[in-house]
Amino acid sequence: MRSLRLLLVFAAAFFAGPAHAGADLSLEAPILKEEVASRRLPPVEKRLPSEPRVINVAELGGQPGKNGGTLRFLMGDARDIRMASLYGYTRLVVFDTKGTLVPDILLSADVQEGRIFTFKLRPGHRWSDGQPFTAEDFRYWWEDVANNERLNPDGPPAQMLVAGEKPTFEVVDETTVRFTWNAPNPSFLPSLAAAQPAQIMMPAHYMKQFHKKYADPNRLASLVAQEHVKDWGALHDRKSRWYRPENPELPTLSPWRPRTTPPAELFVFERNPYFHRVDENGRQLPYIDTMTMSIGSSSLVPAKVGSGAADLAARYIRFEDYTFLKAGEQRNDYSVRLWERGEGSYASLVPNLNVSDPVWRALFRDVRVRRALSVGFDRHTVNQVIFFGLAHEGANTVLPDSPLYDPKLDQAWAKYDPDLANKLLDEAGLNRRDDDGIRLLPDGRRAEITIETAGDSTEESDILELVGYDWQKIGIKLFVRATQRDVLRRRVIGGNVMMSVWPGMDNATPAPDMDPSALAPMDSMQFQWPLWGQYQSTMGREGEKPDMPAVVELITLKNDWSHSTTTEERRRIWSRMLEINAEEVFSIGVVNRVKQPVVVSNRLRNVPIEGVYGFEPGAYFGIYMPDTFWFDDVAKAN
Incomplete structure (x- = not known):
């Protein structure tokens, strides 16, 4: 991995003019065509930012794909639904497979003197409910959440402090924000790209209904009682959780949005129709329509995977399972790949x-x-x-x-x-x-x-x-x-x-x-x-x-x-x-460098043959962009 660049600029291959120039952005995911035809959903060219992030799948070693299918995972604990946030690996900035920071949600991140961070958003970017993603979402988090005594009695989180001092926050315009510290803050950008990243924005249009400053007092009191929580602060905390996506109503910027309220044994995540990435042909990502996570006993995951019950699996699978899983390859139409684990020592x-x-x-x-x-x-x-x-x-x-x-x-x-x-x-x-x-x-x-x-x-x-x-x-x-x-x-x-x-x-x-x-x-x-x-x-x-x-x-x-x-x-x-x-x-x-078995359906494309399986910096599968994975036989993947 090469060292990270703290000054982030547009890669010429990605951002040389309008991202969709010469591409047919009228391509719609088949599952969304009916909604578009009935005008319940805008056409794809109106759902994308004016400058989406273009992922050149071929340059990543894969093949441009087609839409459709359901990607099945097996998990051993309901808390594992956080894997959706990890595998989706959608961040303001992200690490690529060479260890370089690149803009993702952001259009650009400019850093001066190691202490002045100017973030430019993608014009026209929208949350999964279709509402605009703007500087207001950063302002709300900074002024009304991070610096609110009820929600954060100790003040802003550690990554926002340098020698105990807060930054100066500015809304430059609707799509530009700036954080300025008096001294360098070299951990700020890496913290935003982490597997479990620092959160510095949230959907203000949705969260304001749970905030004492903005909500109608009577309705807020009713919601507190309905949710059986202590007060409005506890309600706000519950409704704003995104890393473990337990609130299907919370708008997201990830490739798949949660549709299941806990408790459940099967969690369903559907494609985000406003996701900001497209492939080199202008097809909106993710390719796969639906992701599911079945919750069961962790000890049974290897056996179920070996019977073909998952399309992609590594969690709860150990090297000791390799021989058993390998024996089931032909019978259950999958292959077992050996990645390297990313820890400094297995034990x-x-x-x-x-x-x-x-x-x-x-x-x-x-x-x-x-x-x-x-x-x-x-x-x-x-x-x-x-x-x-x-x-x-x-x-x-x-x-x-x-x-x-x-x-x-x-x-x-x-x-x-x-x-x-x-x-x-x-x-x-x-x-x-x-x-x-x-x-x-x-x-x-x-x-x-x-x-x-x-x-x-x-x-x-x-x-x-x-x-x-x-x-x-x-x-x-x-x-x-x-x-x-x-x-x-x-x-x-x-x-x-x-x-x-x-x-x-x-x-x-x-x-x-x-x-x-x-x-x-x-x-x-x-x-x-x-x-x-x-x-x-x-x-x-x-x-x-x-x-x-x-x-x-x-x-x-x-x-x-x-x-x-x-x-x-x-x-x-x-x-x-x-x-x-x-x-x-x-x-x-x-x-x-212990080998990690990774089980992949033979119908699933663009999953690397070799990879590093680790929480940091790659969010397990996340750094390999599962939104670019696709099924070559969509009919069988549904």
């Missing part, structure tokens, strides 16, 4: 530097112990036994697709060396053993580490069994405790977890202009230093003040990145932060 062993046990806290803060644990097990055996040798044996760091990749960091303290592990542990003061060969702690207890897991992966259990076998040979006894994910998070923050298993870097294909917060204590959900992260996120009100020199340097570097103005400066900061994390082994990577 990382994460020592809690803030654990409440004072003896283990001191040991885990000794880099010799962390390094010994890392070189004290054989990653090659893990790879061969569990992943058939198809994974990569390395540390928890960035992948080769990132411009920040360094092979030296990839292998830092990742080679199996039991002699070195024994030497490091002896030097750290763990030089006494009991009759079973288990080392003794300074207070006389056996060196027994309990690793806690979320309990939802047999592969993790198998990995820990192999790690435990090797660790016992260097005098460390390993126990495993499975718990629920939410319980694990609470126990880590409470200091009750010695070590946990968790995926590595969420975004292991970063570019320098992406925020490096994952590499420094910034949040209590970082299991290696939850109290230090809590201290940073609450500006010292809660948690503990970091006192390890390497950790303090990481925080300083992150703050330097937040005030940087050039990509080269950010590259230097990223490189140093990656180096510190690799040398200090704050998390112990096992293997990465």
Whole structure:
């Protein structure tokens, strides 16, 4: 991936004159023809912005398609309907597959001095209900939501603050807005393109009916009672949720709009007739009319996918399912592709530097112990036994697709060396053993580490069994405790977890202009230093003040990145932060580049043969633009 460009301009191939010049924009999706003929819906040329975003499908490696069909997904939890927002990946700006920021909803984003952001909207762009999308939608969010004491008692969200200060917001004209800070805000644009993006606008015409400032008091009181919520603020929050699309009446700019109100076992999403993208032939996207998500047991998803019950599937499918799914290819008319997972490590062993046990806290803060644990097990055996040798044996760091990749960091303290592990542990003061060969702690207890897991992966259990076998040979006894994910998070923050298993870097294909917060204590959900992260996120009100020199340097570097103005400066900061994390082994990577089975109907076109499956920066399938996927046999896809 190449580094991001903070100054966004129109790509000449996309925006050289009117987007529909020479194209037949009278093409209508067949499912909409009747509505257009009866004038319940305007023709497509009147539904599109005057300058839609043109997606050259052929340049993306696909083929221009045709409209129709229903794309079926299987999910294991009703909360998974948020995948519609992820897969649709419609944002003000988006990352392309090369890691570059490009305008999407926006016509352009101009950045001056790293602190003045001028956003130009597409003239004629409309919400899914046909109402204009304008600067008023930004003003409403900023003045009436972000800065409303009831809706946001702590003020605007963190991405809108620089050194605790708000920006100046301006409505330049109906289709132009500007945010100006006194200092650079390099994380602003990447936050807008994130898988779960910062929200800085909402459909004002719809949301005003739930806002105390605009709504009729009697009607608002009636709605509050009808929805069984505390007050108008709670009502506004409920009605404005878009990331998990539970309100079918909320207008959207995504390719598909929700049509189902929870609770339900089948959620339906229909094409947005006002979606702003077209292909190179002028055909409005998405190609596919309908998307469905069937909710069932997550444990049954692989079996149902293997029986042909989904057209596209990866969620709840693991590498261990590959053989079973492969066996059903011909019988159920699908193919199984192997993408790479986008984490820095499939599973990382994460020592809690803030654990409440004072003896283990001191040991885990000794880099010799962390390094010994890392070189004290054989990653090659893990790879061969569990992943058939198809994974990569390395540390928890960035992948080769990132411009920040360094092979030296990839292998830092990742080679199996039991002699070195024994030497490091002896030097750290763990030089006494009991009759079973288990080392003794300074207070006389056996060196027994309990690793806690979320309990939802047999592969993790198998990995820990192999790690435990090797660790016992260097005098460390390993126990495993499975718990629920939410319980694990609470126990880590409470200091009750010695070590946990968790995926590595969420975004292991970063570019320098992406925020490096994952590499420094910034949040209590970082299991290696939850109290230090809590201290940073609450500006010292809660948690503990970091006192390890390497950790303090990481925080300083992150703050330097937040005030940087050039990509080269950010590259230097990223490189140093990656180096510190690799040398200090704050998390112990096992293997990465693990293959992710992706099941694709043989009738579904334009799904890449190879890809990276990750939450950031690609929103799983989202970065590959599912609005350009299409069925070659529409009759069978309905």
